[in-house]
Amino acid sequence: xxxxxxxxxxxGLVSSVSAHYTFDKLLLNDKQVGGDNTYIxxxxxxxxxxxxxNIPSGSISxxxxxxxxxxxxxxxxxxxxVKAGDKIGLRQAFGANGIxxxxxxxxxxxxxxxxxxxxxxxxYKIHQSLICRQGSPESLRTTAWCSWDENNVxxxxxxxxxNGQYLLRAEHIGLHGAHDGQAEFYVSCAQIQVTGNTxxxxxxxxxxxxxxxxAGDAALNFSLxxxxxxxxxxxxxxxxxxGTIRGSASGxxxxxxxxxxxxxxxxxxxSGTKSAEGSPVPSxxxxxxxxxxxxxxxxxxxxxxxxxxxxxxxGCNRSYPRRAxxxxxxxxxxxxxxx
Numbered sequence: 001x002x003x004x005x006x007x008x009x010x011x012g013l014v015s016s017v018s019a020h021y022t023f024d025k026l027l028l029n030d031k032q033v034g035g036d037n038t039y040i041x042x043x044x045x046x047x048x049x050x051x052x053x054n055i056p057s058g059s060i061s062x063x064x065x066x067x068x069x070x071x072x073x074x075x076x077x078x079x080x081x082v083k084a085g086d087k088i089g090l091r092q093a094f095g096a097n098g099i100x101x102x103x104x105x106x107x108x109x110x111x112x113x114x115x116x117x118x119x120x121x122x123x124y125k126i127h128q129s130l131i132c133r134q135g136s137p138e139s140l141r142t143t144a145w146c147s148w149d150e151n152n153v154x155x156x157x158x159x160x161x162x163n164g165q166y167l168l169r170a171e172h173i174g175l176h177g178a179h180d181g182q183a184e185f186y187v188s189c190a191q192i193q194v195t196g197n198t199x200x201x202x203x204x205x206x207x208x209x210x211x212x213x214x215a216g217d218a219a220l221n222f223s224l225x226x227x228x229x230x231x232x233x234x235x236x237x238x239x240x241x242x243g244t245i246r247g248s249a250s251g252x253x254x255x256x257x258x259x260x261x262x263x264x265x266x267x268x269x270x271s272g273t274k275s276a277e278g279s280p281v282p283s284x285x286x287x288x289x290x291x292x293x294x295x296x297x298x299x300x301x302x303x304x305x306x307x308x309x310x311x312x313x314x315g316c317n318r319s320y321p322r323r324a325x326x327x328x329x330x331x332x333x334x335x336x337x338x339x
Contacts, residue, residue: 019100020047022070023170023188026080027089027152039080040090041167041189044072047093049174049184052215062185068110068120068169068209069189075116076191079165082157083196089154090170090188096151101174101184102140102224104234105129105147107155108169108209111202115165115191122206123169126243127155128234134251140231141224146247146255147172156257157192160242162199168192169209173235179223181215204240212236 025032026039033039043066048059050070055061060071082088088107092099099105107127110120132146133139142148153170167189174184213220219235222228230250239245239260246257 019097020049020184021092021099021186022047023090023153023186024093025091025096025152026190027087027091027154028080028082029087030089032091033080034078036093037076038078039076039190039192041069041073041076041191043070043074043188045070049186051182051184052220053181062213062215063210065210067185067187068123069167070187073189077116079115079191079193081193081195083194084157084159086157087154088157088168088190088192089152090168090190091152098149098151099147099153099172100142100149101172101176101186102142102145102148103173103175103178103183104145104231105153105170105172106234106236107153108171108207108236109161109166109192110169111162112165112167115167115193118167120167120169120189121208122202123209123212124161124202124204124206124240124243125237126158126161126240127246128239128243129153129246130234130248131231131251132247132255134254135229137224137227137229140229141176144229144251156244157194158240158242158244159197160199160203160240161194161197162201163194163197166192166194173220175222175224178221179225181221183220202240203242205237207237 022043022045024036024040024042026034045059048056050060050062050064050067052061052063058071060066064071066072080088106125106129108123108125110123112118112120129146131140131144133144135144147153153172155170168191169187169189172186174186177184213235217235219231219233222231222233232249234249241260243260244257245260247253247255
C-alpha cells in the first residue's frame with residue numbers, strides 16, 4: 001500500500017525526536033582542547049532540552065534566570081585564549097553522534113570582567129547557522145540544516161569586538177515540535193579571552209537572557225510539517241557587524257560562510273543569507289509583532305493534538321514520531337491522488 005511505503009520513508013526522518021544532547025568539550029580550529037568542561041561551564045540539566053511548554057521534569061524554560069548558560073551552570077576551571085578568525089566550537093558530550101534535530105544553531109558572546117565567575121548581562125550574536133542544502137519540505141525536517149549530523153555548534157571570533165574576557169554561548173534550537181509551541185533549546189557556555197583586536201566598543205545590538213526569546217515568536221513557532229522549504233525569520237537579534245552567517249533562509253547558496261558588514265551581509269560569492277525576496281534574513285526580534293510572517297502549515301488538528309511530545313514534560317515521547325509520520329504520509333498520499 002502506498003501509505004505504508006511513504007510512512008516507512010518519513011518515519012526515518014522524524015525518529016530523531018528522542019535524540020537529546022549537551023555540549024561539554026571545546027574545539028579550537030577543529031581540534032579539541034582540554035577535557036570535559038575544562039573551558040565549558042558544567043550545568044545540571046543533563047541532556048534535557050529547555051522549553052516554553054511541556055517542560056521536561058527538572059529542566060527550565062527560556063524565561064528562567066539560568067537560561068543564558070543552562071540550569072545551575074557553574075564556572076569552568078580555565079579560560080581559553082582566542083583571536084579574530086579562530087573557529088571555536090562546543091562539541092557534544094559522550095558519543096558525539098551528531099545533532100539530529102532540525103533547526104538553527106547560534107553563537108552569542110557577553111563581555112565580562114571575570115569569565116570564571118560572572119554571569120554575563122549583554123549578549124551579542126556573532127554567528128548564525130541556517131539552511132545549507134536547498135531541497136524539499138521533507139528535507140527541511142532533517143538534512144537541509146547546516147547543523148544536521150554535526151557534532152558541535154561553532155562560530156568564528158570576529159575582529160570587530162574589543163579584547164577581553166567573554167562568555168560564549170552556543171545554542172541549538174530544535175524545531176520539530178515548534179508547530180505546537182515546543183521548540184527545544186540546547187545551550188552551553190564557554191569561557192574565552194579575546195586578544196589581538198583593536199576595537200574599543202561592541203558593535204550591533206545586545207539582548208538579555210532571559211528576555212531575548214518569547215513564547216509567541218514566529219521563529220520559535222515555525223511548522224516543519226507543511227510545504228515550506230525555507231525558514232525566513234531567524235530567532236533573536238541580528239548578527240553583529242563582523243559576525244558570520246552560514247547558509248541561508250532557503251539554502252539556495254549552499255554551505256557558504258559570509259561576514260556581516262555594517263548591518264548587511266557581504267560575500268564574494270552568492271548572497272546565501274538573503275530571503276526569497278532578496279533581503280537579508282530578518283531576526284525574530286526585528287519582526288516580533290509579525291507572528292503570521294512565516295509560511296507555515298500545522299499538522300491536521302486531530303493528529304497535532306495526539307502527537308504532542310512528552311506528556312508531563314518528560315521530553316520527546318517515543319510514539320510521537322510514528323504518529324507524526326503517519327499523519328504526514330497520509331497527507332502526502334492524498335496530494336498525490338489529486339494529481
